[in-house]
Amino acid sequence: MDWHRIRSDFPILDQQVNGHPLVYLDSAASSQKPRAVINALSHYYQHDNSNVHRALHELSSRATDAFEAARKKVARFIGTATEDEIIFTRGCTEGINLVANTWGVQNLRSGDVILITGMEHHSNLVPWQLLAQRTGATLKHIPVLDDGTLDTAAVEMLLTEQVKLFAFVHISNSLGTINPARELCAKAKAVGAVTLLDGAQSTGHMPVNMLDIGCDFFVFSGHKMCAPTGIGVLYGRYALLKAMPPWHGGGEMIASVTLEGSTFKEPPHRFEAGTPDIAGVIGLGAAIDYLEAIGLENIQRHDTNLSNYAMQCMSEVPGIRILGPQSGHRGSLVAFHLDFAHPHDLVEYANTYGIAMRGGNHCTQPLMKRFKVPGTTRASFYFYNTIEEINRLVEVLLAARKFFT
Amino acid sequence: MPLSDDLRDLYQQVILDHSRNPRNHGEIPPPCLHAHGDNPSCGDEIDVWLRLSEDGQNIDDLKFTGQGCAISQASASMMTQKIKGKSQAKAAAMREDFRRLVMGDGTPTDEDSLGELVLLEGVQKFPQRVKCAMLAWRALEQALESGRV
Numbered sequence: 001m002d003w004h005r006i007r008s009d010f011p012i013l014d015q016q017v018n019g020h021p022l023v024y025l026d027s028a029a030s031s032q033k034p035r036a037v038i039n040a041l042s043h044y045y046q047h048d049n050s051n052v053h054r055a056l057h058e059l060s061s062r063a064t065d066a067f068e069a070a071r072k073k074v075a076r077f078i079g080t081a082t083e084d085e086i087i088f089t090r091g092c093t094e095g096i097n098l099v100a101n102t103w104g105v106q107n108l109r110s111g112d113v114i115l116i117t118g119m120e121h122h123s124n125l126v127p128w129q130l131l132a133q134r135t136g137a138t139l140k141h142i143p144v145l146d147d148g149t150l151d152t153a154a155v156e157m158l159l160t161e162q163v164k165l166f167a168f169v170h171i172s173n174s175l176g177t178i179n180p181a182r183e184l185c186a187k188a189k190a191v192g193a194v195t196l197l198d199g200a201q202s203t204g205h206m207p208v209n210m211l212d213i214g215c216d217f218f219v220f221s222g223h224k225m226c227a228p229t230g231i232g233v234l235y236g237r238y239a240l241l242k243a244m245p246p247w248h249g250g251g252e253m254i255a256s257v258t259l260e261g262s263t264f265k266e267p268p269h270r271f272e273a274g275t276p277d278i279a280g281v282i283g284l285g286a287a288i289d290y291l292e293a294i295g296l297e298n299i300q301r302h303d304t305n306l307s308n309y310a311m312q313c314m315s316e317v318p319g320i321r322i323l324g325p326q327s328g329h330r331g332s333l334v335a336f337h338l339d340f341a342h343p344h345d346l347v348e349y350a351n352t353y354g355i356a357m358r359g360g361n362h363c364t365q366p367l368m369k370r371f372k373v374p375g376t377t378r379a380s381f382y383f384y385n386t387i388e389e390i391n392r393l394v395e396v397l398l399a400a401r402k403f404f405t
Numbered sequence: 406m407p408l409s410d411d412l413r414d415l416y417q418q419v420i421l422d423h424s425r426n427p428r429n430h431g432e433i434p435p436p437c438l439h440a441h442g443d444n445p446s447c448g449d450e451i452d453v454w455l456r457l458s459e460d461g462q463n464i465d466d467l468k469f470t471g472q473g474c475a476i477s478q479a480s481a482s483m484m485t486q487k488i489k490g491k492s493q494a495k496a497a498a499m500r501e502d503f504r505r506l507v508m509g510d511g512t513p514t515d516e517d518s519l520g521e522l523v524l525l526e527g528v529q530k531f532p533q534r535v536k537c538a539m540l541a542w543r544a545l546e547q548a549l550e551s552g553r554v
Binding site for chain 2: 365399
């Protein structure tokens with residue numbers, strides 16, 4: 001693979017920040033967009049823009065065709081049985097809230113258990129806290145071990161028949177841990193629990209296949225995998241979706257409406273009230289085409305090489321503590337704490353050298369408490385990053401040590 | 406590696422020294438006034454503890470504890486040094502002057518009395534760090550507020 005040529009597909013990366021070449025190491029927060037995606041948005045707005053599913057005119061049918069073609073692409077991309085299992089959302093957060101407010105409210109009762117893990121992003125924690133308050137269900141979590149993996153002994157203890165829902169993250173945004181999704185879904189299934197997998201950090205970084213993983217619900221956000229912001233996907237097993245009540249009411253999701261009442265469309269449209277983010281969906285389709293042309297296995301291999309190289313170089317910085325699995329299979333991010341600089345001071349310092357990183361609690365406050373750190377700095381990688389950029393990062397970390405001590 | 410001037414201004418040696426060796430660090434045993442301040446988005450935390458004079462006019466003792474970035478901790482340390490022993494009215498005036506300084510919002514009325522706190526002027530160039538510099542001062546205000554009945 002010619003990764004340097006692939007990097008040149010991302011116009012934004014070719015710029016100076018504070019007098020230095022931009023080193024973008026914040027893709028776990030949001031990835032950059034290739035020209036193919038930017039052009040797809042531009043093309044849509046210049047040639048096909050119109051509302052979907054309603055009008056009979058030419059532009060509307062083009063927009064509708066492109067919109068529904070993207071749904072098929074997503075279905076193939078994540079390996080679902082049918083595209084009717086693909087619901088477009090604004091992102092992971094909305095997808096999880098949709099499940100909590102429909103399936104959750106319909107199925108959970110006092111005495112039931114919602115099981116999560118200690119490494120969830122706030123978006124896969126707070127909706128369940130709200131649901132527990134509303135239904136009387138109990139929220140429990142699987143503890144995280146010192147090495148950043150889940151306590152498998154606790155999984156056996158906690159995954160009981162009281163568990164109605166097991167929601168967990170595929171790849172931790174704060175640790176880089178890759179959870180054994182297929183194995184955990186199989187265990188949950190054995191006790192009759194429904195599973196929700198948060199694929200924010202895995203989708204677009206590795207091949208994901210719903211039928212293979214065996215989860216009941218899956219969410220991902222487009223903007224973390226080269227697509228525009230504001231578009232995401234909720235996958236749900238069709239039998240579950242079909243039994244779920246609507247969440248948002250309005251146009252697009254109804255079959256017929258009288259002043260007294262309404263009937264609703266079948267999934268997925270039942271859950272897509274109002275005019276959707278049509279351009280976002282088309283951009284997501286373009287991102288999928290782009291990623292598939294490179295190949296998800298290739299992307300995963302390159303991501304892994306980058307993060308292994310970074311782990312190796314960064315672990316030699318004096319005073320560094322890297323969170324999460326220290327070796328082996330991990331996501332393409334390195335979160336660390338330095339004994340000489342607070343994350344915000346370090347991020348500010350690195351920024352003056354053109355390096356973009358994230359510092360703070362990464363929306364995982366319970367996890368920061370668990371590892372007794374006020375926050376961490378996170379360098380996250382995607383296939384457009386280079387070994388040279390990681391060398392540059394290490395150079396700046398060493399300079400920061402001199403500066404702050 | 407050459408440092409940018411803005412960064413050098415933000416992290417002057419005096420500021421780094423205060424963050425590494427904070428002055429007036431610790432708690433004051435009761436009876437005292439206390440307030441907790443935090444910036445949830447970044448995890449900075451400051452607890453301010455103070456004791457007023459018998460007539461309630463003067464801040465006789467002032468300490469802080471906390472954790473966070475160099476700017477938040479240095480600002481707290483320098484604040485305790487400057488405010489300790491001052492009247493409540495003077496503390497309020499200095500707080501306003503300090504706010505103007507770090508936000509670049511008008512001219513402080515009495516810049517001289519801020520002393521080495523003026524070294525934090527570099528924060529002006531980093532708007533997202535204003536809340537770090539102001540954290541201890543917000544907590545101080547809350548602690549004083551809690552003493553008013």
